[in-house]
């Protein structure tokens with residue numbers, strides 16, 4: 058098989074010797090000397106990233122950006138380097154020529170004329186132009202994004218306020234159910250490579266994820282992991298600070314491409330009027346306000362296409378409270394349940410926090426996690442493991458105890474934020490994850506006030522989230 062392949066490559070090479078070659082020159086300056094040529098800069102970044110740079114005979118320059126972890130390369134003057142794309146062989150030369158008039162002229166600022174020359178066989182020009190050059194631009198943009206600072210934006214009455222984003226969460230640090238990380242990453246990869254697909258099918262290049270499940274199961278951490286995986290900026294949209302649909306639209310227009318737009322706890326941030334209740338953008342008194350229609354348009358309307366390659370991520374503890382219109386494919390394309398800790402997820406956490414892959418207590422823990430009526434959140438497990446990071450034995454014993462401690466009703470004292478009925482009287486709350494689904498649903502349907510958020514205990518009885 059290898060010999061066959063070698064022969065066919067040799068034949069290809071010999072055959073191609075007779076083929077005439079073509080050259081394209083990319084100058085440092087744009088035509089007419091109007092500023093710098095962006096493509097020239099991108100080629101410089103791309104060429105320095107080529108793996109062939111490590112094996113080339115060409116002289117390289119080596120440098121490191123401020124605060125960058127990796128070393129970068131660039132081609133020395135008048136050196137060449139090979140590359141291949143889609144089975145086509147090309148070579149790049151970095152041409153640097155001294156300007157004629159610069160030698161004796163001290164007032165001529167830049168004394169050299171720089172360009173990249175791309176060589177390839179004439180018959181491959183359909184592949185090179187524009188597909189290969191598009192590939193060069195995309196790779197270089199990805200490299201630059203990875204090495205540059207990313208930002209977390211929060212909205213404050215119509216404007217985005219910027220802070221640097223450096224959340225450490227990754228798919229490796231998260232303990233998820235078996236295969237979940239791989240499924241999400243595959244979906245993100247398909248999305249990221251899908252520009253042509255989305256455009257060909259007349260769709261906005263965006264994707265929506267709904268993350269749902271009890272508190273402390275990793276929804277916020279997963280958002281950070283997704284943003285880090287994609288190297289995207291994050292826009293954290295606080296709906297309570299949006300006064301009306303016009304402001305929501307304005308905020309959307311201000312977001313950049315390659316970003317994640319997050320709305321956390323969508324079920325409790327504001328009370329959005331249903332579409333039947335209110336005319337677009339106005340309430341019954343006719344004043345402008347934020348409506349469900351406004352939010353639907355935000356995710357899927359004409360304005361949602363104003364920036365490319367964007368992810369919309371909504372989170373909730375109670376999926377059933379969200380209007381189905383918001384959940385339909387095209388708005389929330391993938392619904393991801395983050396639930397209580399499974400044994401698979403626990404093993405990941407034990408490895409991450411304690412550095413152990415196996416332990417004599419694992420069998421007992423597995424049995425307990427599978428059979429116990431008690432459910433424990435990853436946040437609670439994380440807390441136990443952090444506290445006992447120097448003593449794995451102790452940590453595992455505590456985790457075991459947690460699964461053997463049955464707590465199923467939340468006392469009013471333990472609820473930091475209570476449901477309030479119309480008369481503002483606190484109600485005794487039965488933890489909705491414990492099993493009395495009907496009671497909790499009725500309680501929510503009756504309540505006309507916005508749901509303010511609920512702190513649940515770390516340990517709960519088995520719940521509907523498990524289904």
Ligand SMILES: Nc1ncnc2c1ncn2[C@@H]1O[C@H](COP(=O)(O)OP(=O)(O)OP(=O)(O)O)[C@@H](O)[C@H]1O
Nearest residue numbers: 230231232271272273274275276277278435436439
């Ligand atoms: N699946 C997980 N894997 C690893 N750590 C986790 C996981 N879930 C939660 N944690 C830990 O618990 C802490 C809280 O998690 P996180 O804020 O992501 O939960 P959440 O589901 O967003 O909670 P809430 O619904 O209350 O906002 C995190 O800092 C993280 O350390």
